Amino acid sequence: MRLIISGGGTGGHIYPALAIIEDLMKQEPDSKVLYVGSKRGLESSIVPEQGIDFIALEIQGFKRSLSFENFKTVALFLKSVRESKKIIKDFKPDVVIGTGGYVSGAVVYAAAKAHIPTMIHEQNSAVGLTNKFLSRYVDKIAIGFQEAAAQFPKEKVVFAGNPRAQQVANMKSTFNWSDIGLQDDQPTVLIFGGSQGAPAINKAVIGAINEFNKRTYQVVFVTGQKRYQNVIDLLDKTRISSNIKILPYIKNMPQVLPKVSLIVGRSGATSIAEITALGIPAVLIPSPYVTADHQTKNTMSLVSRGAALMIKQDDLNSKSLLKAVDQLMHDSDAREKMAENSKKLGVVDSADEILNLARTLIH
Numbered sequence: 001m002r003l004i005i006s007g008g009g010t011g012g013h014i015y016p017a018l019a020i021i022e023d024l025m026k027q028e029p030d031s032k033v034l035y036v037g038s039k040r041g042l043e044s045s046i047v048p049e050q051g052i053d054f055i056a057l058e059i060q061g062f063k064r065s066l067s068f069e070n071f072k073t074v075a076l077f078l079k080s081v082r083e084s085k086k087i088i089k090d091f092k093p094d095v096v097i098g099t100g101g102y103v104s105g106a107v108v109y110a111a112a113k114a115h116i117p118t119m120i121h122e123q124n125s126a127v128g129l130t131n132k133f134l135s136r137y138v139d140k141i142a143i144g145f146q147e148a149a150a151q152f153p154k155e156k157v158v159f160a161g162n163p164r165a166q167q168v169a170n171m172k173s174t175f176n177w178s179d180i181g182l183q184d185d186q187p188t189v190l191i192f193g194g195s196q197g198a199p200a201i202n203k204a205v206i207g208a209i210n211e212f213n214k215r216t217y218q219v220v221f222v223t224g225q226k227r228y229q230n231v232i233d234l235l236d237k238t239r240i241s242s243n244i245k246i247l248p249y250i251k252n253m254p255q256v257l258p259k260v261s262l263i264v265g266r267s268g269a270t271s272i273a274e275i276t277a278l279g280i281p282a283v284l285i286p287s288p289y290v291t292a293d294h295q296t297k298n299t300m301s302l303v304s305r306g307a308a309l310m311i312k313q314d315d316l317n318s319k320s321l322l323k324a325v326d327q328l329m330h331d332s333d334a335r336e337k338m339a340e341n342s343k344k345l346g347v348v349d350s351a352d353e354i355l356n357l358a359r360t361l362i363h
């Protein structure tokens with residue numbers, strides 16, 4: 001298969017695209033893949049590091065208020081569509097897949113206009129701006145949450161789950177906590193605020209560090225690449241015990257996740273797919289800053305089935321965080337039950353589904 005794939009901005013759009021590529025290369029090793037992303041998004045570092053051919057376009061999002069910047073946004077979008085047309089003409093893809101983020105808007109739109117088969121993947125229960133726009137032009141729409149179906153043209157929609165779930169579920173992990181200086185046999189909490197880190201979560205963890213220092217369980221605290229220095233500065237002179245590891249980012253998350261006893265974090269769609277694919281107990285703090293409050297919906301789909309606890313951001317502080325983490329880390333039966341409930345929600349053949357769907361479009 002000759003595949004152009006595009007998804008950008010944050011990890012939640014990028015990792016599903018990478019999971020599709022990995023599955024394609026397993027199934028059809030002779031395939032040719034080109035990833036088209038944006039210059040500013042996380043993909044410009046993540047994708048080339050994986051040895052995947054990558055072209056970056058310059059593109060930006062709309063500001064919610066009317067502003068001059070929006071004229072620039074439209075101009076950059078039109079320029080990206082022109083560039084995408086040229087890329088498509090040169091690469092001659094059999095199919096073009098978009099996984100969300102502004103850049104996928106330009107690439108997939110250009111492909112549809114060039115009569116190349118197109119498909120998008122929507123990770124969220126509340127549909128993103130780009131996928132809403134593209135839904136008119138694409139041939140198929142794969143969705144990760146049933147709730148998204150009603151927001152798209154009915155005849156195009158197929159429920160497929162999130163491809164990242166298949167990737168993490170099939171991972172044979174060789175990772176050990178001792179690889180990052182912790183002990184292998186200790187239960188370990190992983191705290192991270194989505195792909196970019198979350199200041200509210202970081203603040204609560206910083207305030208809880210003195211207590212975490214005294215626990216028998218281990219804590220891996222991932223701050224987000226851009227927020228790491230700030231966290232380290234704020235922790236200056238604070239004693240950090242050997243049961244705590246603070247990192248800016250984890251690059252090999254599919255390797256690490258199977259070893260985690262409890263996740264504390266945001267509830268972006270791709271994180272949720274990973275959590276349920278492996279059945280990892282979770283304390284979720286939905287971001288209040290996302291479209292249609294979709295992270296609360298994502299969280300509730302787990303909480304209502306006994307697969308996670310929720311702390312609302314308004315109620316988040318060091319005390320509420322510690323209480324929830326202690327409650328689960330001191331009760332392995334509760335964690336086990338939660339893990340069982342979570343795993344029932346996982347969809348672990350999503351990448352295969354998406355590739356099969358793509359093949360039906362190729363003439």
Ligand SMILES: CC(=O)N[C@H]1[C@@H](OP(=O)(O)OP(=O)(O)OC[C@H]2O[C@@H](n3ccc(=O)[nH]c3=O)[C@H](O)[C@@H]2O)O[C@H](CO)[C@@H](O)[C@@H]1O
Nearest residue numbers: 010011012015123194195222249250253268269270271290
């Ligand atoms: C604030 C915001 O707009 N968030 C959105 C964004 O979140 P975001 O980009 O944070 O996406 P998710 O939480 O869904 O996924 C994060 C991804 O990054 C990975 N990861 C994270 C930290 C790390 O150190 N290493 C690492 O590899 C996770 O394993 C996961 O694969 O896209 C999601 C999917 O469209 C949406 O549901 C979220 O609402």
